[in-house]
Amino acid sequence: VAAPPELRHMSSHTDHILVVDDDRDIRQMVGDYLKRNGLRVSLAADGREMRGVLDTSDVDLVVLDVMMPGEDGLSLCRNLRAGKHRAVPVVLLTARDDETDRIIGLEMGADDYVSKPFSSRELLARINAVIRRARMLPPNLQVSEASRWIGFGDWRLDTTARHLMDKAGTAYPLSGAEFRLLRVFIDHPQRVLSRDQLLNLTQGRDAEVFDRSIDLLVSRLRQRLGDGAREQTYIKTVRSEGYVFSQTVVLEGEQP
16 A cells, blocks of 8 residues: 555655664664665764764764774764764663663763663664654754854853853853753754753653753753843743743854
8 A cells, every 4th residue: 555645755755874883793783674674774883984974974863882992982972962963863872781871971962872782673763763853843943053162142152161151251161961952042042942842952862751851951051141030131931832042142163
């Protein structure tokens, strides 16, 4: 039976998955399974090969093993989030009992993780869920070009050192979660972003346990920026819709 026209149109794009794992057998097994389920797949054994694929083709998601010799998956995830491919979703493959890897991985910007040994079916389901969440944003919300220094209001953000600097030149370090949320707001100024969109862009996980974490994180970020409960100079609450970053953003390149 032929698929309805709307479903055929939706499936016209074949998602491209990059699998990065130093174990050849696992790499091949995952790649073969994803191909059998209609996905386009590239394989890489290390960070060098991963960057080669990212620089030469469009990738919709990276499956990244944590435990690799040389550059491990956590380092690669961190570097990916800091570079020109920072918008590409990442699913980490982690050791089953290593909770530290999972927490650090999410802090580094991973969108989800699957514990080894894993079910190929579960991995496929998580890949599809992460890609689906990544496409929740309207198409006109585009990530800004990389720039080390970004100015807004009375503040400047150092995107390399990940700290805020006030007019007097005093630096205020940000946690990983605070930095990611601020970058999302900076990349989408004057746009109302729902809690679901903010969860997707900052944490990426299926978020029943994170439902209110965005509100708490926004509150923490407001305190960092000196926003009061009433004036809301930087981050404004839009009732029943979400939040909006109300400042004009200026990209300042490499100048301190």
